[in-house]
Amino acid sequence: KQEVTQIPAALSVPEGENLVLNCSFTDSAIYNLQWFRQDPGKGLTSLLLIQSSQREQTSGRLNASLDKSSGRSTLYIAASQPGDSATYLCAVDSSGGYQKVTFGTGTKLQVIP
């Protein structure tokens, strides 16, 4: 069964800093990996989707990388802003024995003005 871990669980940074969020997964047989943002009490907002054949995806200040062989993905946020404060979730769509989407526990980010 796929297990997805996100480190750190919480992160607090001053505005303007670049930061990296980490996601690791135990089974490298995946279709894709997706990063989401969740604001308190709100639903999910999809940020970036990386297919298993891709190494990275970029959208604005966000860059997500995928190293399938090592079971790792990172979400890089450049020049962080207070509006980036939210919980970030990664979700792995597995193609192996457990063919379902598994979510990580999230990283709660706070960007301090």
Added chain:
Amino acid sequence: GAVVSQHPSRVICKSGTSVKIECRSLDFQATTMFWYRQFPKKSLMLMATSNEGSKATYEQGVEKDKFLINHASLTLSTLTVTSAHPEDSSFYICSAKKHLAGPTDTQYFGPGTRLTVL
């Protein structure tokens, strides 16, 4: 785009009542929809997979008589929480895969429904 909506976005109900949550794919047909639940300070957990025209497949530990799922059309799946109790209070999110989507196609997520049972 591929938009999935949920209704209602928030619902508060009394213990013992039943609550229905709708998940709609607005601009595509979805053969398969998924229902997830998020416990406080926990990640999203898959509850069940809903296939149009057939019975839902429930994950281990999910009570099928408690959480009734109906996928009557290619654009609508419903989750009914029967005889709701405070422990059913949670955030419920659905997702959908496009009709005839291949295994590598992504799931599109709805905005979620926050259920509070008093």
